Amino acid sequence: MLLNAKSIRPFIGAKNFDVSRQFYSALGFTESIISGDMSLFSSGEFGFYLQKAYVKDWIDNTMVFMEVEDVYAFWNQLVALDLPSRFEGVRIVPVRELPWGRECFVHDPSGILWHFGSFQ
Numbered sequence: 001m002l003l004n005a006k007s008i009r010p011f012i013g014a015k016n017f018d019v020s021r022q023f024y025s026a027l028g029f030t031e032s033i034i035s036g037d038m039s040l041f042s043s044g045e046f047g048f049y050l051q052k053a054y055v056k057d058w059i060d061n062t063m064v065f066m067e068v069e070d071v072y073a074f075w076n077q078l079v080a081l082d083l084p085s086r087f088e089g090v091r092i093v094p095v096r097e098l099p100w101g102r103e104c105f106v107h108d109p110s111g112i113l114w115h116f117g118s119f120q
Contacts, residue, residue: 007045007046007047009040009047009048009049010048010049010064011048011049011051012048012049012050012051012059012062012064012112013050013051013053013054013055013058013059013062013110013112014050014051014052014053014054014109014110015054015059015109015110015111016109016110017037017050017051017052019087019088019109020050020108020109020110021039021050022087023083023087023090023108023109024041024050024108025041026081026083026086026087027078027081027083027106028043028077029041029042029043029047030042030043034049036052037051037052037053038050038051038052043066046066048064054110059110059111059112060111062112062113063112063113063114063115064112064113064114064115065103065114065115065116065117066114066115066116066117067117067118067119068116068117068118069118070118071095071101071102071103071104071116071117071118072095072102074104074116075094075095075104075116078092078104078106078116079092083106087109088109089107089108089109089110089111090106090107090108090109091105091106091107092104092105092106092107093105093106100119100120101117101118101119101120102117102118103115103116103117103118104116104117
């Protein structure tokens with residue numbers, strides 16, 4: 001079967017919807033409000049839906065991988081944003097070199113783990 005996919009947009013939840021909206025905007029995503037309970041956040045052609053929904057087990061097990069062109073340049077920009085001091089619960093983890101490539105991590109205000117990486 002040939003899917004001919006044009007995009008993929010995961011749905012993620014938020015412990016505090018308004019705080020998460022502010023966080024993702026500060027991280028550099030562009031918000032398009034869909035309703036009072038959902039927004040699309042995008043970067044170029046890629047995006048995800050942020051929902052005003054919180055199920056602890058779901059959030060605690062959500063991970064998203066986003067490929068970036070240069071993970072070291074991304075990391076430097078991420079550090080400059082100083083998100084952990086601006087948003088409670090946010091953590092960032094420096095770049096790790098792995099056999100397949102490199103990645104750094106961001107824990108959003110709800111606890112969702114983002115992997116930002118590049119492949120070799």
